[in-house]
Amino acid sequence: MAKIFGSPNRYIQGPDVLKTDSHYLELGQHCMxxxxxxxxxxxxxxxxxxxANKLKVTPFFIKNQSSDEEIKRLVNHNLEGKMDFIIALGGGKAIDVGKSVSHHLALPIAIVPTAASTDASTSAISVIYSSEGLFERYSYYHKSPDIVLVDTAIIIQAPSFLLVSGIADALATYVEVRTVLEEGKLNLLGGQPTITAVAIAEKCHEILFEYGVAAVADNQERRLTPAFEAIVEANILLSGLGFESGGLAAAHAIQNGLSVLDGKVQTLSHGQKVAFGTLVQLVLEKRPDQEIADFVSLYKQLGLPTTLAGLFIDGRMETLKKIAKQAVVQGETSHFLAGEVTAERIIEGMLAADNIGR
Ligand SMILES: [Zn+2]
Incomplete structure (x- = not known):
């Protein structure tokens, strides 16, 4: 089995790059x-x-989640083929929709995230939701984004809970990549992780623990500091390359499980749900107490959920079964954990994590 590593063609990050470096975004004559x-x-x-000084721009406003209907609506706007490249500007929804439209129309794409809330920008994957907003599947593309341009003067204006969500999503990266490596599983490109991907995941972990808390304080005070720049890079680039070329495991499978519930849990972000999933994975893998305690401590400093109540879900067996059933569906990355992964085991892990997280 070959090792495979993927990445965007160029990554540009810094204050005001949307003004000073917008030429990177000029991938054609007519932009969607x-x-x-x-x-x-x-x-x-x-x-x-x-x-518009140099090319034609037609804006399209997304209305819903990155659902098949939403993607089709945008693809249909270019049936005559006049638009020859795409810029996805915004949060996870715009990025996921943009990447999918780029794939369907075979057009180059530049990604400009306006918050460091997920690691979606650099990957060749979209998360597709049902029209009701529930997780449906991952869509995989053969091509990574052409350009990822991250203007930290814009990102710093975003609410700090978005940065915290990105930190939580990024904190899962090393934990999941380590499992993929230990268990000899595959990354999201269908290959084994390279040494490069593992090194990136390790560095991501190190940066998050070192600068995470400081960067959130800087975000709240709108201070563009090296700590803030480091966390933006960790959330978007290190985590993005790390998860795609390193692989996912139970943390994301449990987040997908949480996404089938109704109610207040759905007001939480991807990262907030992943945070609890990471804790459950660490517990299921019987990682050292100190490592688990370090995660819980960092979560508490950042205001991330460490308990079921923190996710606004009751501990009723019926609810836990729903989450666990989805987390272990065939093909889910929860099965990358050592040993047999059953719904019962996931439930035990959730209850144990909830206990530790109190
Ligand atoms: Zn994620």
Missing amino acids: LVTDEVVWEICGRELAQRL
């Missing part, structure tokens, strides 16, 4: 700008005006 109405007001209109 995938964004939403809020982001349009924050920075979309200004970017469109700047690009």
Whole structure:
């Protein structure tokens, strides 16, 4: 089995790069700008005006989750093929929709995240949701994004809970990659992790524990510091390359399980749900007490959920069964854990993590 590593063609990060380095985004003559109405007001209109000096820009506002209907709606806008590249500007939804539309139309894409809340920007994967907003599947593409441009002067304006969500998503990376490596499993590109991917995941972990808390404080005070820059890079680039080329395991499978519930849990972000999934994975793997305690301590400092109540879910067996059943469906990465992974084992892990996290 071959080792496979994937990455975007270029990654550009720094304050005001959307102004100073927007030439990186010029991938054709006519741009489909995938964004939403809020982001349009924050920075979309200004970017469109700047690009309009050299090329044509047609904005499209996404309305819902990255569902098949939403993607089809955008693909249909270009049936005549006039638009020859895509810019996805915004959060996870715009990025996931943009990557999917780029794949369906075989057009180059530049990704411009406006928050460091997930590690979706660099990967050749979209998460596809049902029209009701529930997790449906991952879509895999043969090509990584062409450009990822991260303007930290914009990211610093985003609410700090988004940065915290990105830290939580990124904290899962090393934990999951380590399992893939130990168990000889495959990454999301269908190959074994390279030494490079493992090194990236390790560095990601190190940066998050070193600068995470400081970066969130900087975000709250709108201070563009080296700690903030480091965490933005960890959340977007290190975590993005790490999870795709390193692999996922139980943490993300449990987040997918949480996504089938109704109710207040769905007001939580991807990262907040992944955070609890990571804790459950660490417990299931019987990692050293100190390592688990370090995670719980960092979560508490960052205000991340460490208990079922923190996820707004009751501890009723019926609820736990629903989560666990989804987390162990055939093909889920929870099966990468050593030993047999059953719904019962996931439930035991959730209850044990809940206990430790109190
Ligand atoms: Zn994730």
